[in-house]
Amino acid sequence: MEDLNAFLQPGMLVRHPEQPDWGTGQVQSNINGKISVNFREQGKVVINGFRVLLEPVFD
Template sequence: MVEPGSRPELRTAIEPGQWVLHPDHQEWGLGQVQSAVGPRITVNFEHRGKVLINAALVDLQIQY
């Protein structure tokens, strides 16, 4: 049960090790998720390097 006035932690389906694409930056190539803590996702992209993504603002595309 969530206490009134408290914010439940944002959960995401993205987990370390998964491969993703950034919907607005396809030129970055595939990225591998390094860490996922709440809405903060660190991704290492092929052509951009490590980027910290706010999953509350960006809907990363999981590659299966």
């Protein structure tokens, strides 16, 4: 299995493609495919990087 989000680093902004109402989130950590993201409207969420491809935000 491949980590789809291996390129994500702390501080990067992302969106969850299946949860647009969460808003933009900031990556807190990315360790062994577990990505901790603090979303504006949802709070802190841990995402399995092997199952969900987060969308980077370059605004």
